[in-house]
Amino acid sequence: MNSPTALRTSTADLYDAHVMKNYARAPLTLVRGRGALVWDDQGKQFLDFTSGIAVSALGHCHPHWVAAVQRQAGELIHTSNLFRNPNQGELARRLIGYAGPGRVFFCNSGAEANEALIKLARLHGVKKSGGEEGKCYKVICAKNAFHGRTFGGMSATPQAKIQKGFAPLVPGFSFGELNNLQSFADLIDDQTAAIFVETIQGEGGVNACTPEFLVGLRKLCNERNLLLLLDEVQCGIGRTGKFYAFEYAGVTPDAIGMAKGLGGGMPIGAVWVRENAAELFQPGSHGTTFGGTPLACAAALAVLDVIEKERLLEKVSINSTTWIGALKQLATEFPAQLLGVRGQGYLVGLQLASDPAPTLAALREAGLLAPMAGGNVIRLLPPLTATPQELAQSVEILRKVFAAKSVA
Numbered sequence: 001m002n003s004p005t006a007l008r009t010s011t012a013d014l015y016d017a018h019v020m021k022n023y024a025r026a027p028l029t030l031v032r033g034r035g036a037l038v039w040d041d042q043g044k045q046f047l048d049f050t051s052g053i054a055v056s057a058l059g060h061c062h063p064h065w066v067a068a069v070q071r072q073a074g075e076l077i078h079t080s081n082l083f084r085n086p087n088q089g090e091l092a093r094r095l096i097g098y099a100g101p102g103r104v105f106f107c108n109s110g111a112e113a114n115e116a117l118i119k120l121a122r123l124h125g126v127k128k129s130g131g132e133e134g135k136c137y138k139v140i141c142a143k144n145a146f147h148g149r150t151f152g153g154m155s156a157t158p159q160a161k162i163q164k165g166f167a168p169l170v171p172g173f174s175f176g177e178l179n180n181l182q183s184f185a186d187l188i189d190d191q192t193a194a195i196f197v198e199t200i201q202g203e204g205g206v207n208a209c210t211p212e213f214l215v216g217l218r219k220l221c222n223e224r225n226l227l228l229l230l231d232e233v234q235c236g237i238g239r240t241g242k243f244y245a246f247e248y249a250g251v252t253p254d255a256i257g258m259a260k261g262l263g264g265g266m267p268i269g270a271v272w273v274r275e276n277a278a279e280l281f282q283p284g285s286h287g288t289t290f291g292g293t294p295l296a297c298a299a300a301l302a303v304l305d306v307i308e309k310e311r312l313l314e315k316v317s318i319n320s321t322t323w324i325g326a327l328k329q330l331a332t333e334f335p336a337q338l339l340g341v342r343g344q345g346y347l348v349g350l351q352l353a354s355d356p357a358p359t360l361a362a363l364r365e366a367g368l369l370a371p372m373a374g375g376n377v378i379r380l381l382p383p384l385t386a387t388p389q390e391l392a393q394s395v396e397i398l399r400k401v402f403a404a405k406s407v408a
């Protein structure tokens, strides 16, 4: 048993036999990565515009990130939140530098960050009701949203394919039409505590809140004493060319959930809460064992270092303008297949005319990895370090695949 001479079972066989079947996985085993490139176990090279679903912000194995993580791993990895560690304090300070005065709570994932936002909404509701529980607890979210797979996140995610089988859900969530301010206003009542939206819906198909809509939500929240909670788990940490996507609208939310790109591959989530609202959390009211470990925070600090030193926000803005222009050109060449291109920076959605699964398989065959999103959309999520050449290469691969399909 387990002897080195025993015949090694293939990775595919191990997955088939032992791994939970909750994913429709691509038939691909990835073993190595550098920058925007990954290789499978057959030695085939791919341009990786999945980036672990917007996680690998610096691409794979960026030398500064690797050195920082290796150094920290040899020094101190985990201590719990019963003690301070220097990296957590520094990372909080750096995130506040982008978001504004407030406080930061660290956790391990997007869903966990969003749970903290939902709990914050409940605490705000209790405060609004003069300390009485269960009177003001409702949260208004957007149709087509995705906020994660926990009970809170799932209850805020109005999609049958995600909620099916899990009733009863957490009560109190209702759903307005994205970019229709009146539809949100109509849902507010005395029991409403917060409005909670993704600044740009990722899984839902790359649908952005317009700046006017966000400004309108801010105003509604001010007038009705509601918290404005923004899910920046996918669109934050530089992906759009600003550190947070809401910066384009010039609003300040009351709290932000972030995760994916923050650790550059190390699991870490964070919640920034604006000054006054941050006092809602008191000792004992929330926590997590793994949140903000020295190791995870070292990884996130390395991500911020590289974003700043390599001027990645500026590069994403500039490079994406040319790239999105070239993608829109593709849409004019293949209007029967590619209906439109949307998004900002390195968070782009290609609206296809039909189910994107066969196109994604063809792209994979041609050397480009990309994830799908709701509503027949292919997402393109290059690492923030992707070069103009790599972006141009993605357009060429797409052109080849669309051309082959239009002949077939």
Ligand SMILES: *Cc1c(COP(=O)(O)O)cnc(C)c1O
Pocket: 108, 109, 110, 111, 112, 114, 146, 147, 148, 149, 198, 202, 203, 231, 232, 233, 234, 235, 259, 260
């Ligand atoms: C991925 C995602 C989540 C969930 O994050 P996990 O780390 O998978 O729990 C929540 N919100 C948005 C917008 C996301 O893209």
